[in-house]
Amino acid sequence: MQPARAATPAVNATATTALLHPISIIKRYDLDFGYIAAGATAGTVVIDPNTDTASATGGAILIGGDPHAAAFIGAAGSSNVVNIKVPRQPVTLTRSGGTETMTATKFTVEGLDKRNVARLVAFEFRVGATLNVGANQPEGIYVGTFDVTVQYP
Structure with missing residues (x-):
């Protein structure tokens, strides 16, 4: 009879990185307003980029879902001030397979939109917005895109 042997458990792990070139920006997460029910009156859902939380008003x-701000990573080539620019105009979200729309407005940046960054050091920031939900908004998945620009003077 052979003595009992201890099993050798195996565990998989994942290795990740974000590779950035100086004077660049990459998206880490998309902006997600979560799952929303629309009532008989209009309302809003606000994603606060400073707290990465959602709040709702009105209908x-x-x-x-998992509502959260969009997240980005940037890197500067030299020590300087960078300007983070988000949309000032409404962004339209359109229902997949339909023509119904909602708008996202009041885009905001976590912290300052103008900040000092060190040479070859990555910096992260989040972007939030307000989703304007219509009264009795038709159900479905709504999608829209917006631009975030980091200006390296």
């Missing part, structure tokens, strides 16, 4: 009701 918009948060009912789940």
Whole structure:
């Protein structure tokens, strides 16, 4: 009879990195307003980039999902001030497979939109916005895109 041997457990791990070139920006996460129920009156859902939380007003009701701000990583080639620019005009989100729309407005940056960065040091920031939900907004998945620019003077 052979003596019992201890099993050797195996565990997989994932290795990740963000590779940036100086004077660049990459997206880490998209802006997600979560799952919303639309009531008989219009409302809003606000994603605060400073706290990375969502709040709702009026007829918009948060009912789940994982609402969060968009996140970005940038890197400067030299020590300097960078300007983070987000949309000033409304961005349209259109229902997939339909023509119904909502708008995202009041885009905001976590912290200062003008900040000092060190040479060859990555910096991260989040972007939030306000989603304007119409009264009795038709159900579906709504998608829109917006630009974030980092200006390296």
